Amino acid sequence: MTRRHNTRTIDATLSLLDRQVLDADDVPVQVVTDLELTDVALDHPIPVGTGAPVITALLSGPVLATRIFGGRPPTSRLHRIDWADVAEIGVAISLSVRGDSLAVTWVERWISEHIVGRIPGGRNDPE
Amino acid sequence: MILSDLLHRTVRDDSGRTLGVASDARFAVTDDDSGRPAEARLVGLIVSRRHAGSFVGYERTAVNSPWPIARFLRWRHRGSFLVRWEDIAEISPESVRLRTGFVRHPSALPTDEDGRDAMKGTAS
Amino acid sequence: MKKLLGLALGVLTAIGGFLDIGDLVTNAVVGSRFGLTLGWVVVVGVVGICLFAQMSGRVAAVSGRATFEIIRERLGPRAGVANLAASFLINLLTLTAEVGGIALALQLASSIEPWLWMPVAAFAVWLVVWRVKFSIMENVTGLLGLTLIVFAVALFLLKPDWMQLATQFLQPTVPAAGAAPEASSTYWYYAVALFGAAMTPYEVFFFSSGAVEEKWSIKDLGQSRLNVLVGFPLGGILSLAIAACAAVVLLPRSIDVTALSQVVLPVAAAGGKLAVAFVLVGIVAATFGAALETTLSSGYTLAQFFGWSWGKFRKPAQAARFHITMIVCLLIGLGVLATGVDPVAVTEFSVVFSAIALPLTYLPILLVANDPQYMGRYVNGRITNALGMLYLVIILVASLAAIPLMIITGAGA
Numbered sequence: 001m002t003r004r005h006n007t008r009t010i011d012a013t014l015s016l017l018d019r020q021v022l023d024a025d026d027v028p029v030q031v032v033t034d035l036e037l038t039d040v041a042l043d044h045p046i047p048v049g050t051g052a053p054v055i056t057a058l059l060s061g062p063v064l065a066t067r068i069f070g071g072r073p074p075t076s077r078l079h080r081i082d083w084a085d086v087a088e089i090g091v092a093i094s095l096s097v098r099g100d101s102l103a104v105t106w107v108e109r110w111i112s113e114h115i116v117g118r119i120p121g122g123r124n125d126p127e
Numbered sequence: 128m129i130l131s132d133l134l135h136r137t138v139r140d141d142s143g144r145t146l147g148v149a150s151d152a153r154f155a156v157t158d159d160d161s162g163r164p165a166e167a168r169l170v171g172l173i174v175s176r177r178h179a180g181s182f183v184g185y186e187r188t189a190v191n192s193p194w195p196i197a198r199f200l201r202w203r204h205r206g207s208f209l210v211r212w213e214d215i216a217e218i219s220p221e222s223v224r225l226r227t228g229f230v231r232h233p234s235a236l237p238t239d240e241d242g243r244d245a246m247k248g249t250a251s
Numbered sequence: 252m253k254k255l256l257g258l259a260l261g262v263l264t265a266i267g268g269f270l271d272i273g274d275l276v277t278n279a280v281v282g283s284r285f286g287l288t289l290g291w292v293v294v295v296g297v298v299g300i301c302l303f304a305q306m307s308g309r310v311a312a313v314s315g316r317a318t319f320e321i322i323r324e325r326l327g328p329r330a331g332v333a334n335l336a337a338s339f340l341i342n343l344l345t346l347t348a349e350v351g352g353i354a355l356a357l358q359l360a361s362s363i364e365p366w367l368w369m370p371v372a373a374f375a376v377w378l379v380v381w382r383v384k385f386s387i388m389e390n391v392t393g394l395l396g397l398t399l400i401v402f403a404v405a406l407f408l409l410k411p412d413w414m415q416l417a418t419q420f421l422q423p424t425v426p427a428a429g430a431a432p433e434a435s436s437t438y439w440y441y442a443v444a445l446f447g448a449a450m451t452p453y454e455v456f457f458f459s460s461g462a463v464e465e466k467w468s469i470k471d472l473g474q475s476r477l478n479v480l481v482g483f484p485l486g487g488i489l490s491l492a493i494a495a496c497a498a499v500v501l502l503p504r505s506i507d508v509t510a511l512s513q514v515v516l517p518v519a520a521a522g523g524k525l526a527v528a529f530v531l532v533g534i535v536a537a538t539f540g541a542a543l544e545t546t547l548s549s550g551y552t553l554a555q556f557f558g559w560s561w562g563k564f565r566k567p568a569q570a571a572r573f574h575i576t577m578i579v580c581l582l583i584g585l586g587v588l589a590t591g592v593d594p595v596a597v598t599e600f601s602v603v604f605s606a607i608a609l610p611l612t613y614l615p616i617l618l619v620a621n622d623p624q625y626m627g628r629y630v631n632g633r634i635t636n637a638l639g640m641l642y643l644v645i646i647l648v649a650s651l652a653a654i655p656l657m658i659i660t661g662a663g664a
Contacts, residue, residue: 007155011236014188035129088163
């Protein structure tokens with residue numbers, strides 16, 4: 001039985017940018033602040049018939065300063081999540097992988113292990 | 128390439144005349160067999176006359192209420208249009224240049240049979 | 252009983268929002284200087300907060316998104332950051348005031364200096380945020396805060412001239428005669444302050460995040476509405492009772508309200524030591540509840556804006572940055588209090604600044620409540636939208652008038 005492949009149209013600023021990314025367990029991972037697209041030669045005329053770029057990754061980065069003052073963070077400081085890990089686009093963007101396996105969660109994990117986890121009761125459920 | 132290379136860039140026609148600013152990027156998302164959004168391909172850029180943020184995208188969605196705000200935002204974004212990828216000639220740090228004879232498509236998001244936006248997609 | 256406890260979130264939000272240390276004093280100040288002639292502002296404010304809390308609760312229940320996430324997603328980058336800065340600062344100021352307020356209330360009860368109570372209060376707040384389940388926290392604080400009903404009881408015991416009170420309430424004119432005539436700009440300054448106190452953004456942040464904490468979904472929409480319709484009007488009624496008590500006891504004697512002890516004076520006059528004991532329990536509970544609410548709101552706003560994992564329902568180790576934020580905020584609050592600043596003066600400032608931040612907070616809520624992508628078929632009805640637009644105008648007016656009035660009147664001197 002063949003499935004009809006669902007295609008829908010979305011706009012980046014309305015449906016992707018500034019959206020919450022949740023991992024497979026619905027734990028918040030990051031906020032999408034940018035998108036990585038397949039490369040297109042910049043400053044070069046684009047040959048007629050070149051295929052349109054596709055989204056290759058969700059990006060997030062330290063945007064607080066750039067949003068106040070303008071510009072954008074250097075590419076090296078942006079965390080990326082492969083588009084292949086995206087499971088669903090709805091009100092939030094759900095991934096098919098768990099947060100622990102992603103590089104982007106290292107700040108949370110570091111604080112969790114070294115500070116919060118060391119305070120008594122930090123690893124327990126609230127009661 | 129990063130989306131920020133496209134967004135908020137000045138959009139010019141082939142003679143160098145400023146048409147507006149790229150306020151958004153439209154993608155066609157195709158699901159694979161398991162319902163995953165496997166491919167998100169750039170359809171084109173939304174060109175708006177003003178620099179201001181889109182604010183829920185009233186001018187493009189079917190959302191109509193509260194009506195004073197909807198009316199105001201549609202007025203503010205009047206004249207915005209979609210230009211397809213095929214009509215983009217060159218992307219440079221300064222601007223996005225369009226090909227000769229580019230077509231201005233309506234910027235409204237396609238709606239499904241219920242009149243709601245197709246972006247609702249699969250059930251949550 | 253379970254149904255009654257299900258209203259705890261609404262009651263706690265209202266108590267923390269309407270009856271925190273700043274409101275307790277402001278209501279008494281207003282009553283002692285203006286009688287009940289500013290009562291209509293409380294009513295307008297209660298309707299407004301009911302409207303927006305109901306919308307944000309509905310959005311949280313249907314879409315699972317709390318208010319500050321909506322603000323981030325809908326306002327766009329610059330306005331979002333502006334709102335974050337304003338809201339976070341207001342939260343921090345209020346948090347500082349509340350921790351100070353707990354200490355002031357405990358001083359009244361124990362005659363021990365407030366500076367000794369402040370670290371204890373901050374630690375206690377942190378402990379509850381760290382370890383106590385959300386539902387237990389709201390039930391206990393909400394119930395204890397309800398003892399503030401003793402203000403209403405005291406009002407009856409004082410056998411006031413009801414006709415005079417009703418006249419003041421229904422004919423809101425600036426008292427021009429009497430021992431201490433007030434300028435009309437001062438009248439409007441306090442009107443804006445009372446309105447800002449009723450509609451403080453952190454009430455909405457807390458209520459919608461609490462809805463997510465309690466995992467409300469579509470089937471809880473009725474409960475959400477009930478929480479709002481019971482909690483906030485209750486807070487409003489108690490606010491009016493405090494003002495009325497001050498109007499009856501303090502206004503005729505031109506007693507100025509400068510400290511918590513004057514707020515409690517009418518209750519002492521009406522019911523003696525027993526009533527005062529009840530009211531002190533209520534005040535400690537209410538300021539503690541407000542401290543919890545603002546501390547959690549600091550965590551919620553920052554975590555939701557940056558997309559961190561948050562929630563009291565998670566182990567602290569799984570919401571690390573959320574908890575660190577709150578610890579840091581409490582420490583900053585303690586630090587500010589250690590400089591000797593008067594907690595009450597701090598709230599009076601933060602209330603006016605709340606009025607300024609209101610439009611940026613409420614516009615996204617109104618917009619998202621109409622967006623089928625978030626709400627499905629639970630979008631706003633026409634009446635809700637009409638009221639929402641009306642209040643947006645009122646909020647804008649209050650927001651624009653706040654600073655000029657503050658300057659002209661010297662912050663209500």
